[in-house]
Amino acid sequence: MSTKRFSLIGLTGTLLAVMAAGGFVWTFSSSLRRMELFVPRIALGLVVFGGILILLKDILNPGERDTLSRDWVLPYAIGVSLAMWAYGWAFRNIGLMTATFLFLAIWWVWVAYRDARRTGTFARFRVTLAKRLALAVAVAVVVQLIFVTLLRMHLPRTPLP
Amino acid sequence: MSSFNVDAALAAVSIVFALDTALFIMIGIVVGISVGALPGLAHSLPIALVLPFSFFLPIHQTMGLLIGTYQGGTYGGSITAISFGTPGTPGAAATVTDGYALTKQGKGKKALQMGLYASVVGGIFGSIVLIFLVVPIGQMAPRFGPGELTALYFLALSLVVVFSTENPGKGILSAGIGFFLAVIGRDIITGGLRFTFGIRYMQSGFPLVPLLMGFFALPELIYQIHGVIRDPDKAGKVGDQPVELHSKTEEGLGFREMWRSWRGIGIGSVVGTFLGALPGPGATLAAYTSYSVTGQFTKDRNYGKGSLEGVAAAESANNATCGATFIPLLTFGIPGSSISALLMAALIMEGVPVGPRVVVDHTQVVYTLFLLILVANPFNLLFGKLLIPVFTRLTKIPSAVLWPIIAVVLVIGTYAYNSRPFDILMCIVAGLIGYFYKWFKLPDGPLILAFLVTPLFEASFRQALTISRGNWMFFLGSNISRVLWVVTIVAVIFFVVKRKRHSEEE
Incomplete structure (x- = not known):
């Protein structure tokens, strides 16, 4: 278990949230219609929200951090x-x-x-x-x-x- | 069926309980189980292959063969899901988590038996519901318009995210990725291209079978190959040490263990029957929904880590859809899935026009179908039991020998789905996503469910907005919608509070 305030879990969550946020902002410059982008925006919004929740949990409850699998190389x-x-x-x-x-x-x-x-x-x-x-x-x-x-x-x- | 036709029923009994019918059901079951157990070969494939037989076989033999293949295939998918962590059919994907965990603990035989018994119980339940409630449920289905279906799909998605994980952030993130993968391709209404990145093959969306095959099988393949290369002494059988220890004494499933999983079997049978009766959701959604709902009520602390109840919940649900899928088919001529569309085609080729009048005009055929669906279950039990030892032995094969063969079947199975090399690439991409999920410990349920439900959700949602000309109150326009929204809100609050209390107690 990591004792740092900001672990790889939080970092990965943040990275995904930033990427999805970038995609979300990009949809406003897309040529697709508003309704065509409705569900994609929900999808990207969920990824942003989920990533932020992971980050918050990582920072606020460092004791509950679940270690990442080390088997996967x-x-x-x-x-x-x-x-x-x-x-x-x-x-x-x-x-x-x-x-x-x-x-x-x-x-x-x-x-x-x-x-x-x-x-x-x-x-x-x-x-x-x-x-x-x-x-x-x-x-x-x-x-x-x-x-x-x-x-x-x-x-x-x-x-x- | 306002009145029971005794003559038609007796004629149906004499047809179904004949030797030739039994033989065709048996052939169907064996073919179904064997093909269902081959990852990638969806059991719609053998059904499609035997469809031309309906030109020259009588209806009871054709339908016996097709129904046997359908039920056997639905169960057969769980065999590889439990033994190798690779679902043979999409409907068995929800079985992987607990089933494969049990195999790794050396309890593969128990898991396979639980899968079989739960499948048979779910199948019988679905068949009985079909017989007794075909008309009442069929009459209710058309009341589910776009507004009601939107509420229903939203309920399913919300519950899976809530149920899926101790960490809600991971559940939401996983569902978001599933949502995103599902919207790739042509827009269902306007035909506009979304996130295809200029790739022609992506216009038809992210393919389902390569996604499921890659997502579940490839990470396990990578893990096993890694084990063989890095630590050859430890890399033994699929079930590693526990199977080794129990190889000669591995016990089968006891009645008490089966009884302890009554919640999973009960919830799975009801959820599978209900969702199977609605056009669209299908066996995969039913299995995941049942698995998630049971997760909230189970007392098994190993749920999600190797629980027999988890296997029971998923397997009873996917087999319960087999009978239930005939409800919209027989009453309104609406095939709820690709397989029921094939069955419908067979009936039409046999000269039975499926639709609201079929019960009146072809009563004997309808009774024959009811009996065939019911009778196929004991055959499924018999042949499933006979074939379990064959598949259990496969788990004793050394990893270094077995997994390259699975890799071969995985690649060819993915290719055989559409004969497109692009699907192999998509399978690999899905596998890398699955690898990330394993590494980051993200729950897989929300991704798969979101991927399956999103097209249905989006279609009904946008149809509703089009019908109502953008009036959002349309989603609360009927009693069914209002009840579903209230159930969604109450269920989410209830389970979030319950989970919070549970974690505080711990």
């Missing part, structure tokens, strides 16, 4: 997002089965190798590797059967991201 979020996007791009361009196999195989081979090196159990590495690759093939085939053969999912080539 941004580089992993970016990495996983990029991997998912790359897989989405790959299955449209190199085929669903190939992309799925590669996506799973690369990840599982790397994890199996890392585990073998960490625990020094290279004797089992080949067996684990064979099992994981077989599983990757099985998943790729099932995915192909469900989404392409059965559901006839449309997969146009889209080389550009």
Whole structure:
């Protein structure tokens, strides 16, 4: 628990409130009609109000501060997002089965190798590797059967991201 | 149904309790549960796929298949919500919080069983209400004009914000973000583009399925992958240590535990039936509203952190909508959701013109539908029970193996929704929003509810202002509106005061 008067929680609340306030002010220079902006203004107003309440609670009741989760690490979020996007791009361009196999195989081979090196159990590495690759093939085939053969999912080539 | 037609009822009984009908219901249930359990594949998909069968199958077989798929799919969505924190269908999103927390505590089996039993109880309740109140409730629905609907949606939004969190600022902030995401796209009346930032795909708004998939599944995926990379020794199964400890002795749900959740099941059944009978709200809104309302009455201190009552509240509500959604459909020909629109299409293709006269002109068909909806529930219970062990075992698969497969299903499921690569990007954006929510400990309920209700709220609100030519007193023009506004104000004051007293006592 932080003993500072102004913690990261209050700072984040303030930042969101300032951004929403900026958006709220911007709506007055927008070309949209007044009624078109009615609900967006409510939305931005709520974010401003919520952010201010978070800030006030942070300042007035520092004892009640709930610590932010430390489990969530941004580089992993970016990495996983990029991997998912790359897989989405790959299955449209190199085929669903190939992309799925590669996506799973690369990840599982790397994890199996890392585990073998960490625990020094290279004797089992080949067996684990064979099992994981077989599983990757099985998943790729099932995915192909469900989404392409059965559901006839449309997969146009889209080389550009 | 002013008078009960005995002959039609007996004919319906003989049709529904035949072997072929039972077989089609069973196939529907198994397909529904299996597809519902696949994140991203909404159960409207198999219903749409089996729709052409109505051209050559008799009506009882077609409707048995469709109703079985509908009920099985509605329950099936909870399986992955509980086992992996990824709702299989949007209606199961409210189940994630408590269901997945229970799985992580090694009580996944109990949670799955509670989800199943609550679903069946909610489904039966909704079916019985459909049978007995189809006409009275159907007659009440048209009285909900734009003014009344505005008041109703405002009530739902207010309560969720009040109920959602100990910190009202976070609840309001979360609802504000949900409101904002919902207004992106074309204006519902003028067609003007709002906050699309020049992106063509955004003109149709922020897509619902990628939002739900990304918001719930991606943060968990990131967390699990982080665990596998940073601490491979600890990253075991989804249920981590508790599942390991109880893997052989993990107990099922006891009758007492089920009985202790009577509030959640009761509230869920009533809320789900009521909201299911209104066009628009649907299973997701019903589940969240029930979950929020039960949160105020429960005595379970673990509510929101791994409570069986939380699972019961959400699951009974979303399955209670299955029967109730037929009320506006059969009485006025108004499909309350996309799925009931598909069911309506099947009835029309079978030569049944759905509308106010259907009860008089096709009494036997109506009785057959009632019975099919009712009979599908025991089948749901049976096959749900048979399939639970299969899905429970999946939680024992090591994280390093399981989560990449879920990532695959997540990406393909999101893409399959509309065959648009843009949806994958939206899923990732929603996932990053969900990641922020987890980090900042914002409640997810207000965002999802605000996102779902805002288009309905805005449509009725602006229709009301257009009809009344800008006269705001129109919102207080009827007794229903006045009652709803009073209920909103009283409920908000009551629950805020109650919460304040509760926190002072603590």
